[in-house]
Amino acid sequence: MKPVTAIIFKDIVIEMRSKESVSSMLMFGVLVLTIFSFAFEPSSIDRSLIAPGILWVAFSFAAILGLNRSLAMEIDNDCLQGLLLAPLDRGDLYLGKVASNFTFMMIAELIVLPIFVIFNNLKFNLQFLEIAGVAVLGTLAIAAIGSILSTISANTRMKEVMLPVLQIPLTVPVVIASVEATSMVLSGETKGISSWLYLLAGFSIVYLIVSYLVFEFVVEE
Amino acid sequence: MPDTLALESEDIRKTFGHFTALAGVTLTVKRGEFLAVFGRNGAGKTTFLKIAATLVRHTHGKLRVEGIDIREEPEKARRHIGFLSHNTYLYRDLSPVENLRFFSRLYGIPDSEERIMALLDRVGLRRRAADPVRAFSRGLHQRLGIARVMLHDPSVIMLDEPYTGLDANAVEILNQILDQAAAAGKTIILTSHDLEQGLRAASRAVVIDRGKIVFEGSPKDSAIRDAYAAYIRVGVAR
Numbered sequence: 489m490k491p492v493t494a495i496i497f498k499d500i501v502i503e504m505r506s507k508e509s510v511s512s513m514l515m516f517g518v519l520v521l522t523i524f525s526f527a528f529e530p531s532s533i534d535r536s537l538i539a540p541g542i543l544w545v546a547f548s549f550a551a552i553l554g555l556n557r558s559l560a561m562e563i564d565n566d567c568l569q570g571l572l573l574a575p576l577d578r579g580d581l582y583l584g585k586v587a588s589n590f591t592f593m594m595i596a597e598l599i600v601l602p603i604f605v606i607f608n609n610l611k612f613n614l615q616f617l618e619i620a621g622v623a624v625l626g627t628l629a630i631a632a633i634g635s636i637l638s639t640i641s642a643n644t645r646m647k648e649v650m651l652p653v654l655q656i657p658l659t660v661p662v663v664i665a666s667v668e669a670t671s672m673v674l675s676g677e678t679k680g681i682s683s684w685l686y687l688l689a690g691f692s693i694v695y696l697i698v699s700y701l702v703f704e705f706v707v708e709e
Numbered sequence: 710m711p712d713t714l715a716l717e718s719e720d721i722r723k724t725f726g727h728f729t730a731l732a733g734v735t736l737t738v739k740r741g742e743f744l745a746v747f748g749r750n751g752a753g754k755t756t757f758l759k760i761a762a763t764l765v766r767h768t769h770g771k772l773r774v775e776g777i778d779i780r781e782e783p784e785k786a787r788r789h790i791g792f793l794s795h796n797t798y799l800y801r802d803l804s805p806v807e808n809l810r811f812f813s814r815l816y817g818i819p820d821s822e823e824r825i826m827a828l829l830d831r832v833g834l835r836r837r838a839a840d841p842v843r844a845f846s847r848g849l850h851q852r853l854g855i856a857r858v859m860l861h862d863p864s865v866i867m868l869d870e871p872y873t874g875l876d877a878n879a880v881e882i883l884n885q886i887l888d889q890a891a892a893a894g895k896t897i898i899l900t901s902h903d904l905e906q907g908l909r910a911a912s913r914a915v916v917i918d919r920g921k922i923v924f925e926g927s928p929k930d931s932a933i934r935d936a937y938a939a940y941i942r943v944g945v946a947r
Contacts, residue, residue, distance in 0.1 A: 490814060490817065491814065491815050493814075494811055494814035494815055497811075498800070498803070498807075498811045501802075501803065501807060502800060502802045502803065505802045505841075506802055561800070561802075564800075564801060565796050565797060565798060565799060565800070565801060566794070566796035566798055567798050567799070567800055569764055569794075569796070569798050570798025570799070570812070570857070571815070572763075572764055573762060573763075573764065573787060573790070573792055573798070574787065574812070574815035574816060575784045575785070575787040575788040575816060575817075576784060576815065577784060708764075708765065708766045
């Protein structure tokens with residue numbers, strides 16, 4: 489686990505200096521929540537119907553910004569090649585990047601989430617923690633697939649464009665499951681939520697295992 | 710593979726789509742040897758070094774570093790390899806100490822602090838140890854890159870055009886480090902466009918052209934200059 493923690497620690501130090509990843513995700517997330525809260529009249533519709541969708545639009549698109557920044561850090565000065573020269577299983581490098589991407593996404597989401605609660609007149613109670621729990625599972629799946637896709641797009645000509653083009657279709661099932669689970673939490677009808685949570689956990693595990701195994705071939709020229 | 714060989718390649722080929730970068734490179738490098746590799750742009754020097762450093766997967770052939778097949782046991786082979794290219798692979802937002810500390814963790818080097826400070830001393834960066842690499846000139850970058858390469862004490866040092874963009878002072882430091890490494894019995898493989906720089910400390914020289922070795926000989930042999938003129942200068946004229 490040492491290389492994984494070394495990569496997380498390195499990314500945290502760089503993020504604390506540059507403040508580019510979390511701040512951009514945060515700005516985007518807050519902006520999405522603000523725009524949608526103005527777009528929909530609070531009294532005109534049942535907020536629990538649209539609020540989960542708004543939240544996950546904010547989370548999933550903000551994640552792309554964070555992944556692009558993470559990618560830029562490794563492309564700058566060909567740092568990815570430096571990582572590849574280390575005497576490690578390349579899957580460990582992938583796990584390190586997943587862990588740091590997940591950490592930054594969660595930090596941004598944990599700041600955005602209270603704003604979402606305030607904008608939607610929700611209460612800071614168990615419901616809040618349940619949404620945070622769904623966010624953990626959904627974000628893990630997004631980080632797992634996003635970390636390998638950002639590495640694939642690093643070798644293409646239009647890196648920043650290629651990442652969302654690849655990422656959005658592959659995370660659709662994750663976003664749908666996350667929206668459904670969040671919706672159930674907000675409406676208080678949590679019967680059947682476990683199937684969506686199992687789906688999220690399943691996607692995370694499949695993405696992690698497959699990406700761990702193929703990462704070596706993705707990074708080699 | 711005889712145990713005196715640091716690197717042995719058998720018919721290494723590499724194609725990128727329809728483009729053939731290496732058309733069958735067979736080369737042996739003895740332990741402690743200083744090999745200079747010359748060739749014009751696109752000749753295949755960098756591709757060969759990157760394959761040997763396990764950064765690029767070869768299409769055909771076998772390559773062993775310190776007797777270890779790089780395809781079968783790449784992680785084990787990487788422990789013996791130090792690779793420096795034109796890009797230094799250093800994080801600009803970290804300081805030299807932080808960069809070297811990070812790489813020492815990746816390489817699993819125990820008690821690395823002393824070694825990091827000693828290396829920074831060697832490359833003349835001790836006083837800049839806490840400055841962000843972002844503020845460094847090309848020469849300082851490359852010096853720190855050399856420290857990164859030497860961090861895990863590799864037995865085979867591969868340098869791809871290491872003199873590019875260096876000022877006289879940085880060239881002098883690089884030469885000193887290479888001389889010390891050669892004296893310590895390290896194997897050095899260096900690619901260069903500059904014949905005089907490349908031959909300075911080399912014990913053998915090869916010229917690669919169109920993905921094949923077209924000349925192999927002693928740097929003292931005048932034939933290397935003829936080969937250089939024939940394959941590199943003429944290459945420019947073509």
